[in-house]
Amino acid sequence: MSKLLNLALGILAAIGGFVDIGDLVFNTAAGATFGYQLMWVIPIGVVGIIVYSEMSGRVAAVSGKAVFDTVRERTGFSAGLGALLASEVVNLLTLAAEIGGIAIALQLLTDLSYRVLLLLAVVALAVVLWTLHLEWIERLFGYGGLCLLVFAVAAVKLSPDWVKVGAGFVPHISQNDPWLYLYFAIGLLGAAMTPYEVYFYSSGGIEDGWTTKEIGLNRANAIVGYALGGFLSLALMMVGASVFLKHGIEPEHLGTIPLGAQEPLGKIALLLGIVGILFAVGGAAIDTVFSGAYNLAQFFGWEWGRYRHPAGAPRFSVTWIVLLLCALAIVLTGVDPIMVTEYAVIFSAVALPLTYIPILLVANDPEYMGANRNGTLANVLGVVYLVVIMVVAVTAIPLLLITNVGQS
Amino acid sequence: MLREKTHALRVAAAFVAVFVLAGCNGGTVDRHALTNDAGTIDSINCEAWLVSDGAARDRVTTAYTRVQSKALALQASNLADALAHRPTAAGLERRTRAKARAAATLAARLRALHAHPTDRPAARTLSERFKRAGGCA
Numbered sequence: 001m002s003k004l005l006n007l008a009l010g011i012l013a014a015i016g017g018f019v020d021i022g023d024l025v026f027n028t029a030a031g032a033t034f035g036y037q038l039m040w041v042i043p044i045g046v047v048g049i050i051v052y053s054e055m056s057g058r059v060a061a062v063s064g065k066a067v068f069d070t071v072r073e074r075t076g077f078s079a080g081l082g083a084l085l086a087s088e089v090v091n092l093l094t095l096a097a098e099i100g101g102i103a104i105a106l107q108l109l110t111d112l113s114y115r116v117l118l119l120l121a122v123v124a125l126a127v128v129l130w131t132l133h134l135e136w137i138e139r140l141f142g143y144g145g146l147c148l149l150v151f152a153v154a155a156v157k158l159s160p161d162w163v164k165v166g167a168g169f170v171p172h173i174s175q176n177d178p179w180l181y182l183y184f185a186i187g188l189l190g191a192a193m194t195p196y197e198v199y200f201y202s203s204g205g206i207e208d209g210w211t212t213k214e215i216g217l218n219r220a221n222a223i224v225g226y227a228l229g230g231f232l233s234l235a236l237m238m239v240g241a242s243v244f245l246k247h248g249i250e251p252e253h254l255g256t257i258p259l260g261a262q263e264p265l266g267k268i269a270l271l272l273g274i275v276g277i278l279f280a281v282g283g284a285a286i287d288t289v290f291s292g293a294y295n296l297a298q299f300f301g302w303e304w305g306r307y308r309h310p311a312g313a314p315r316f317s318v319t320w321i322v323l324l325l326c327a328l329a330i331v332l333t334g335v336d337p338i339m340v341t342e343y344a345v346i347f348s349a350v351a352l353p354l355t356y357i358p359i360l361l362v363a364n365d366p367e368y369m370g371a372n373r374n375g376t377l378a379n380v381l382g383v384v385y386l387v388v389i390m391v392v393a394v395t396a397i398p399l400l401l402i403t404n405v406g407q408s
Numbered sequence: 409m410l411r412e413k414t415h416a417l418r419v420a421a422a423f424v425a426v427f428v429l430a431g432c433n434g435g436t437v438d439r440h441a442l443t444n445d446a447g448t449i450d451s452i453n454c455e456a457w458l459v460s461d462g463a464a465r466d467r468v469t470t471a472y473t474r475v476q477s478k479a480l481a482l483q484a485s486n487l488a489d490a491l492a493h494r495p496t497a498a499g500l501e502r503r504t505r506a507k508a509r510a511a512a513t514l515a516a517r518l519r520a521l522h523a524h525p526t527d528r529p530a531a532r533t534l535s536e537r538f539k540r541a542g543g544c545a
Binding site: 107110111167247248249252253255258259262266267271275372407 | 454457472543545
């Protein structure tokens with residue numbers, strides 16, 4: 001019973017923790033620009049992150065090695081360093097965007113100064129990271145993020161044209177501004193398949209002491225948590241279509257998004273939407289800052305882990321503190337967190353193959369994985385997504401330039 | 409080690425190049441840019457309509473009204489400045505400057521909403537103006 005309860009609680013936390021600032025921005029903007037036409041991208045992205053996470057979780061359970069341990073071992077120091085640099089840059093951009101998002105959400109609740117709230121957000125994150133147990137951090141932010149379910153209620157309450165919603169799940173190219181459409185498709189895939197989630201997931205598996213006994217739990221967590229989390233993305237896109245496209249609004253501010261829940265449901269829904277955004281971006285900030293520290297520590301063979309006292313893993317602890325300060329410095333320049341988010345999502349799509357390919361190779365290596373190597377389904381999906389990821393990586397930056405960062 | 413440093417520098421240079429290229433948004437206002445900017449002014453008007461309508465019917469919080477109207481006012485004001493000063497393609501100057509004035513009016517109305525977020529009659533009046541100016545559905 002306790003195991004079942006733990007699984008249920010873990011899944012609830014995963015649903016609430018699935019959405020980050022990239023999902024919020026891209027899903028709402030895609031709905032506001034193309035209506036329901038890009039719904040088909042979300043299941044593709046969700047299955048992609050399930051495939052990637054399941055493989056990396058299984059590798060962690062079998063070998064006791066997280067993503068960047070595996071990357072360095074499989075690709076060597078030089079190639080691994082390139083992957084590490086790219087991942088750290090993307091992580092830092094994402095962290096900066098999430099911290100900006102926390103400050104904006106707090107500002108929408110309190111009307112205090114944005115810069116003061118940036119400082120407050122970083123101090124609060126540092127205190128939470130230093131004092132709370134990882135399990136409690138995940139649950140606190142995961143449950144808080146469940147407030148985003150108000151967007152699912154709003155999506156239904158807005159009485160969408162369900163035939164059009166269904167048609168949106170059929171992959172197609174829009175005749176109306178196809179470059180912008182493709183930019184959003186790439187952005188939605190990048191937002192759904194953010195690599196930091198996988199680094200955090202596999203490192204968390206090692207922190208939880210996963211062995212081959214937890215392979216089933218790993219699979220259940222990845223499939224159910226991400227799939228249900230994907231429903232929040234669908235809800236955000238539907239709200240974008242039903243409210244913002246209908247009224248001719250291009251949502252260019254994080255504060256615009258909760259209006260989508262307010263319009264059909266009123267003031268309480270507005271507040272729930274803002275609180276949900278606060279916890280979602282807060283949880284993502286924690287995942288991102290830890291991922292950055294995990295990656296560096298694993299690559300250079302330092303002691304790492306949240307289950308150690310900070311003094312027991314000093315370089316790991318210093319790394320996450322430095323990352324927080326660097327991200328704070330970026331947002332204090334006054335750069336727009338939404339713009340940073342767009343760059344972070346597009347660059348994360350570009351960097352994705354650098355860690356995906358080594359994980360795919362190791363997960364399929366019989367000497368490394370033994371009986372737990374990829375089965376037929378995992379291999380077919382692994383290779384299909386390799387092609388998808390390569391196409392996304394190659395086209396992301398040209399589309400960013402052609403559409404002038406989605407302005408077209 | 410030198411090769412690794414060179415590789416890292418190339419990656420950094422590529423990032424900078426993409427930021428610079430993608431960020432180039434100034435220059436002459438042509439027909440396409442004017443259409444985009446006019447669309448943005450309408451979009452801000454329609455969002456301002458939703459916010460002020462919410463304020464008029466007590467369906468948004470005071471903090472939300474103040475913060476969101478300030479963010480939209482800043483966006484409208486930046487747009488007004490850009491449209492007032494950027495060079496225009498031949499035959500577009502009059503329309504561009506008219507849009508600059510529309511953006512400036514929008515910014516002023518949003519600043520009024522920011523200053524009096526709890527004044528429901530004023531929010532109602534502003535809401536009607538935003539809706540009409542943006543041609544909102």
